[in-house]
Amino acid sequence: MEPILNVKNLTMNFGGLKALDDITLAVEKGQIAALIGPNGAGKTTFFNCITGIYEPTEGNVKITPPGKPTQKLQGLKTNLVTEKGLARTFQNIRLFEGMTVLENVMIGRHCRLKSGIIGAMLKPSSQKKEEKQAVVDSYEILEKIGLAQYVNEMAVNLPYGAQRRLEIARALATEPFLLLLDEPAAGMNPQETKELDDLIIWLRDNEDLSILLIEHDMKLVMSLSDNIHVVDYGRKIAEGTPEEIKSNPDVIKAYLGDESEDA
Incomplete structure (x- = not known):
């Protein structure tokens, strides 16, 4: 069965800056997946590329909505991507x-x-x-x-x-099959974060949604995610279950730095 989101070799250049470098990532139906990485790693740029805000320099973005054939997303405007069944929230709240x-x-x-x-x-x-x-x-x-x-x-x-x-x-009102959440817990207190955790699981289980989230709250990520993708400096450096990611040396180095490099 095809993943509902299948991104291959996604690259995004801004002049001489390579914000995304050959990223391949897939989300399966019914999955809660997370995209994590240090600040400036390219996470929101990735969301912007697959939702039509940016047109990627290279790569393919395909979706396979439940019961429908595989379709390409690259080159589509944001409103058309939404009509295809992808909905997103933003790191900075954008309400009317x-x-x-x-x-x-x-x-x-x-x-x-x-x-x-x-x-x-x-x-x-x-x-x-x-x-x-x-x-x-x-x-x-x-x-x-x-x-x-x-x-x-x-x-x-x-x-x-x-x-x-x-x-x-508001995102749910568009009737998505894939919900993209950009730092949904940012600024929340512990009780609000717990309620968000419960809500995301409820949406997956009761609304037939698949979810891809960007989040810095590692406790939330580890408790929610079926699969985690890690990026650093625009490149994907790891993928796996929460347990696999916790012990991955490349992930530890990206978040904590390499002590051997200290002067």
Whole structure:
């Protein structure tokens, strides 16, 4: 069976800087995978390349959505990648602060609505029915994420941990099969991190999602991940289970440095 995400020889150059260097990585259906590495290792650049924000210099990005044929992603714009079934959150929260919690999730539903610009202008009965259904669907997502109590609250007024969860809710509204989380626990307190841990597992088990996350919280990574990919200076240096990664000398060196190199 083909991986749902299959990235081969991905390279990204910014002028003379090679931000990604020949990275090959796969995510299997139903898997929680992690992409880890020191600051500046190229993790977010990797996400940007597979979601259409950057066009990679070299390499192939293919997806095999459940029940569908394998498709190429490179060269597609971000909105088309989303329509294909990849959704992501960002390292820095990107909510529509002047909109309500419900409206933020409804924005995510946009790519699944059938009515175009003409429909939005004329407001036929089918358009109104679709809009009502989008409200219902968005509220159901908030219930699943545990944010229903904030439904009419302005997004900017939410506690920090709830804002992180709202980003996930908006991503879920696009109906993805693969969810990409960029440092979802950043800035969270221990209780919020524990709730996030439980939420990610619940999403995998109950929403038929596969998940690839970037995260610096190693306790979270080790407790959640089925498979871990490690990058350093744009190159992939290790892959394996949490137990294998913990004892990998290349990973230890990347995070802690090599004492033999000290003056």
